[in-house]
Amino acid sequence: MSNSPEREKQSSSFYSTSYGERRKKRHQKGQTRMKVLIAILALLVIVWLFLPHPTGDTSASAPEDRTREFPITETPIPGSDVSLGEQEGFTELPPEAVAPNPLLEVYIDQELREGPYKIEVTYPNKEARLTEQPDGTHLFRLAGRLSINEAAENESPAPNPVDEETDEVMLPTFRVHLFTNAPQDYENFQPVFTEDITFQVEGEFYVFQLSHPEELDPGLYYYLIEASESREVFYVGKVSVAG
Secondary structure, three states, rough: OOOOHHHHHHHHHHHHHHHHHHHHHHHHHHHHHHHHHHHHHHHHHHHHOOOOOOOOOOOOOOOOOOOEEEOOOOOOOOOOOHHHHHOOOOOOOOOHHHHOOHHHHHHOOOOOOOOOEEEEEEOOOOEEEEOOOOOOOOOEEEEEEEEOOOHOOOOOOOOOOOOOOOOOEEEEEEEEEEOOOHHHHHOOOOEEEEEEEEOOEEEOEEEEEEEEEOOOOOOOEEEEEEEEEOEEEEEEEEEEEEO
């Protein structure tokens, strides 16, 4: 019986040591789990940083459908007795600056649509040259008229060119694009400029005039007149800028 207090002390010391070791092991396990979680989180952050992220402006990543509505044609490319590169003011230009764009040349001065709208351009013609202005720009001028096919006027529903209450012209929106002669500029649809066309009633026609100043390099240029909404091309012409 005399050894009982000592045994109790030893037993208490044993249990105290055992509890401390278990607590230490649990703490070590907790630290290990925490390190694993931190490592997983760090890995997820790294993966997230390298993933592509959509932005609010998707115009750069989702380019506009740039195809234009041209009629199918088998019309041969019109020829010329003297190429532009051989004409005065163009002989010093590099060949690529005056080379025709075959994607557009085939449509020059062609009647592209049978109805309901027909566009005639009175200025410029395909021989027109843009001259440099005192401020260094070149003035692109466009003039012409639009007419409505009489057969289309009798169709149902018929085009409504004039509002009966306001007497304003109610035509589709048309616009003009000016391109360099580089095929890739047209294929990527990157015009030098784009401008809406405004019509005025003149008898049975709807006339338009447009002037646009622009700094242009010497060479060959093409312009397209299209209906904005449908993207149907109604006219293709060309002008040049001498060196």
